Amino acid sequence: MAIVVVSTGRAIPPRRVTNEDLAALIDTSDEWIRSHTGIGARHIAADDVASSDLGYEAALNALQYALDQGLVAEKSLKSLIETIDLIVLGSSTQDYYSHPSTACIVQNKLGAVNAAAFDITEACSSFIFAFETARALLGAGNRRRALVIGAEVLSKITNWDERETCVLFGDGAGAVLLEQKEGGGGIIRSVLGSDGSGWEHLILRRGGSRNPWKKGEVVEQVPAIEMNGHAVYNFAVKVIIKTIKTMLDEEGIELHDLDLIIPHQANGRIIQAAGKRLNIPEEKFYTNMEEYANTSSASIPIALDECNRSGRIKRGDLVMTVGFGGGLSYGGNLIRW
Numbered sequence: 317m318a319i320v321v322v323s324t325g326r327a328i329p330p331r332r333v334t335n336e337d338l339a340a341l342i343d344t345s346d347e348w349i350r351s352h353t354g355i356g357a358r359h360i361a362a363d364d365v366a367s368s369d370l371g372y373e374a375a376l377n378a379l380q381y382a383l384d385q386g387l388v389a390e391k392s393l394k395s396l397i398e399t400i401d402l403i404v405l406g407s408s409t410q411d412y413y414s415h416p417s418t419a420c421i422v423q424n425k426l427g428a429v430n431a432a433a434f435d436i437t438e439a440c441s442s443f444i445f446a447f448e449t450a451r452a453l454l455g456a457g458n459r460r461r462a463l464v465i466g467a468e469v470l471s472k473i474t475n476w477d478e479r480e481t482c483v484l485f486g487d488g489a490g491a492v493l494l495e496q497k498e499g500g501g502g503i504i505r506s507v508l509g510s511d512g513s514g515w516e517h518l519i520l521r522r523g524g525s526r527n528p529w530k531k532g533e534v535v536e537q538v539p540a541i542e543m544n545g546h547a548v549y550n551f552a553v554k555v556i557i558k559t560i561k562t563m564l565d566e567e568g569i570e571l572h573d574l575d576l577i578i579p580h581q582a583n584g585r586i587i588q589a590a591g592k593r594l595n596i597p598e599e600k601f602y603t604n605m606e607e608y609a610n611t612s613s614a615s616i617p618i619a620l621d622e623c624n625r626s627g628r629i630k631r632g633d634l635v636m637t638v639g640f641g642g643g644l645s646y647g648g649n650l651i652r653w
């Protein structure tokens with residue numbers, strides 16, 4: 317039994333904010349941002365848009381693509397949606413603190429009445445963890461189809477006065493429709509890992525049970541991502557190398573067997589450093605942070621959708637995802653497309 321990728325979709329907010337736009341507001345420059353990160357622009361959601369809105373749009377986009385391309389037997393959106401058994405949504409910016417899950421809100425909007433829906437919150441690694449969770453649940457046998465979504469409005473947890481972090485992030489969502497099928501291929505294996513000793517290196521401190529809001533408290537700064545950039549950078553290079561090596565070794569394949577590596581789109585320099593250490597040519601990595609910046613759990617599914625629709629990934633290709641994030645956490649998926 318294989319768990320295969322049937323279709324992909326994405327949702328990108330129309331408002332595009334360039335490095336020059338940011339340089340007009342804070343002490344930064346296009347030159348600094350590009351040379352230190354590879355980022356040229358980011359898309360920012362409107363004030364009234366939450367992660368579920370983008371997640372819903374990306375999911376709908378993936379389902380419509382499946383219908384338009386004849387990738388499923390169903391002929392209407394409604395009948396296709398009713399076959400979905402599972403919605404697993406990765407996010408660092410859920411609509412509501414604690415509950416309900418953002419996945420349940422997407423389930424309701426879609427009318428996916430037969431789906432169990434839940435969130436995975438593992439910062440930028442959320443999509444990789446969600447993908448493997450859905451694979452394992454579909455692999456258990458009694459569920460056939462899953463939507464895996466990464467959806468973020470990081471702009472709402474960004475300190476727009478802090479140049480060290482605000483230039484890095486963007487909003488967006490990506491979605492993948494998975495299906496259980498007879499035969500081989502599909503999601504071949506995944507690596508998931510955590511290093512909780514780095515829990516403080518990427519953190520949103522306020523609002524949880526460690527630091528709850530208190531009655532009468534005056535909020536001077538909206539809760540925002542705090543980051544130890546150097547620690548995250550070093551961790552990221554190390555775990556990208558480890559994840560790629562582990563997947564290749566466990567599968568008994570070589571680098572040249574891979575058609576494409578889709579890394580988490582945090583920083584072009586991180587990818588270059590890892591690639592150099594493993595002797596991987598730059599063109600083996602797909603990058604789009606120049607246009608979208610770091611969209612956390614959405615970065616890999618957005619990239620998967622771009623590659624799928626443009627023909628950069630074709631049926632039968634061997635594709636690897638690899639990422640890292642708060643926790644600290646990391647992982648990757650090996651997929652026969």
Ligand code: ACO
Nearest residue numbers: 344345348439440479480483545546548549582583641642
């Ligand atoms: N514009 C201009 N100057 C800046 C900016 C900016 N946006 N940001 C920092 N600087 C300055 C600093 O103040 C510093 O100035 P100084 O030398 O006068 O003190 C100088 O640039 C160098 O700063 P560094 O922090 O040393 O820059 P570095 O080359 O390390 O790059 C960066 C910083 C891009 C944040 C890098 O450390 C990085 O990418 N780290 C990983 C971050 C990451 O991937 N985060 C996402 C994780 S995923 C998730 O879970 C959300």
